[in-house]
Amino acid sequence: MNTFIDGLRSTVQWLYAVTSIPILVYFTLINLSFVVLICTAGLQFRRYLRMRDASVDTLGGELALGVSVIVPTYNEEVGVVTSAKAMLSLRYPRHEVVIVDDGSTDDTFALLRDxxxxxxxxxxxPQDIPLRSLITEVHVPRDGHTxxxxxxxxxxxxxEAINAGINAAVEPLVAVIDADSILEPDALLRVSKPFTDDPTRMVATGGTIRAVNGSRVVSGRLVKLAMPKTWLARIQVVEYLRAFLIGRTGWSRLGMLILISxxxxxxxxxxxxxxxxxxxxSIGEDFELMLHIHKHMIDTGRDYSVEFVPEPVCWTEVPSTFAVLARQRRRWHRGLWETLWAYRGMMFRRRYGRIGALALPYYWLFELFAPLLEAFGIIVVLLGLALGIVNIPYAILFLVLAYGLAILVTLAAMSVEEWAFHRYTRWRDLAATVAAAVLENFGYRQLTVFWRLSGWWASLRGKKQVWGVMTRTGFDEVES
Structure with missing residues (x-):
């Protein structure tokens, strides 16, 4: 037994000697990248808020391009009618709603028909985008004007459902939204503005997605924002704040936005x-589409732009159980890996500019490999503590770099939200958000590391992805 312990101690000591500096460098770089994104996001917010001061009504003039709102549905009988009515009532001078019923086995279509x-x-x-499946029927309201x-x-x-909807769309812009998401009344006006400002170059835009759990929703409209009751959902609220208000906004400012939700x-x-x-x-079809668009526009030598609108424009339910959340995070990381691998040829090639030189390497190092390196660091530190050989200053520095700065980034995102939008009006909601930003790092974060690694491993083994089912409460339900 002593021989085994001595051998393990020697191995861990060797690991410390070999990896301590690289791991510290890695976590320093990732947190420096957060600082850069915070700074660039701040600049983008200043610019956006200056432009936002003009009345939103000026966005809906004659220059606004028509929009087809594509809504893929499958067994969405809970809330599908409410969702359709909400989409039709969006403030926009010219838009249509295309709902694609992807072979639902419940009453989704019957409810829409009635x-x-x-x-x-x-x-x-038309088959502008080739489909593998068969379109069986097309229906419109009898009144002839809806x-x-x-x-x-x-x-x-x-x-495939989205592709079918795009084929059926008649407007020059298409907005893709999940049936279980809620749009702000002026969402189309906000997100289409970059197209109005730069119609020849703009090819894609996205907006901030926020978690709706815990809030009051009536008739497909958010009427009162509040934090969820469960800590699982609360932590996801701060995740979304960090990802969109800092991550996407910062990348957009740098001209390297490669992911739209x-x-x-x-x-x-x-x-x-x-x-x-x-x-x-593709498992990560949204990421794959954006990289495909970037590659296509560069390969064809066309000047183009992709922009992110930091305004909260879309609200969605986040998983409320660990089982559903685990499936989601496995799927996300698997999609990340498969898409990055498919477009690895864009890396470090001069023709792809900042996308190939900075954005893609960042996603490889600090998104794809992050859970692997974090898991390795945690295991080495824990083994060192158990064997009594850990360097205490190193362990403290590791924890500060891994978790302390992550908390600060989240708090920065919360500060931006409070400064720019002030959506949370109750002190207890703000306090819960701060608490969630801290608690995220003790248990939850380690679970997501495991889930992400398991999704990656499943892809490497060629295991088929199973999407699973997320139970919805429906838009007219009130959750407090």
Whole structure:
């Protein structure tokens, strides 16, 4: 036994000698990148808030391009009618709503048919984006003026459903939104403004996605924002704040935004058609689409732009159970790995500029490999403590770099939210947000490290991804 302990102690001492400096350098770099993103996000917010001071009504003038809102649905009988009505009532001069029923087995279509008095029409949907599945029916309201189109098709997944909706769309811009998400009334006005300002260069925009759990939602509209009751959902609230208000906003300012959330994004229809739509075989289809667009525009020598709107424009339910959250995070990391690997040829090639030289290497080092290196660091430190050989100053420095600065980044995101939008009006909600920013690092973060690594490992083993089901409460339910 003593021989084993001595051997283990020697191994851990060797690991310390070999990896301590590289790990410290890694965590220093990742936190320096956070500082850069915070600074650039701050500059972007100053610019955005100056422009936002003008009345939003000026955004909806004659220059606004038409938008087709694509809503893929599968077994969304809870809330689908409310969602459709909310989408139709969005403030925008010209928009249609295209709901794609991806072979639902519940009453999704029946409820839509009854609510909008739908009739079947002999409309042929063009195959601008080739589909593997069959479109069976197209329905529109009998009144002839409600701009709603319901496309029914055989089941083949979210990406195919979105592609079918894009094929059916008639407007130059397409906004893709999940059926279980809630849009602000002026969301289309906000997110389409970059297209109005720069119609020839702008190809895609996204906005801030926020967690709706715990808030009061009536008729598909957020009427009162509040923090969720459970700490699991509260921690996800601060995750979303950090990811969007700091991460996406900072990358947009740097001109290197390569990810727009699948929950809500707006695109030029012709560009999405040119790249063949969303990849039905991709787990991270939103990330894959954006990298495909970047590559396509650069390869064809066209000047273009992608922009992020920091305004909260979309609200979505986050997982309320560990089982659902685990599936989500496994899927996200698997999608990250598979997409980065598919587009590895863009790395460090001069023609891809900042995307290939900075953005993609960042995602490889600080997104893909982050859970692996964090898990390694935790294991080495714990073994060192157990064997009595840990360097205490090193352990403290590791914890500060790994967790202390992460808390500061989250608090910075919360400060930005309070300064710019002031959505949380109750002190207890602000206190819960601060507490969640701290608690995230003790247990929750380590769980996500494990989930992300397991998703990556499943992909390397060729294991088929199972999406699972997330139970929704419906938009008209009140959660306090």
């Amino acid at each position: 609510a909008f008095d739908l009739i079947r029409i002999p409309r042929q949907v 701009r709603l189109v319901v496309v029914r098709k055989t089941n083949s997944g979210r990406s 699948g929950a809500f994004g707006m695109f030029r229809r012709d560009v999405v058609v040119e790249v063949g739509g969303l990849d039905p075989d």
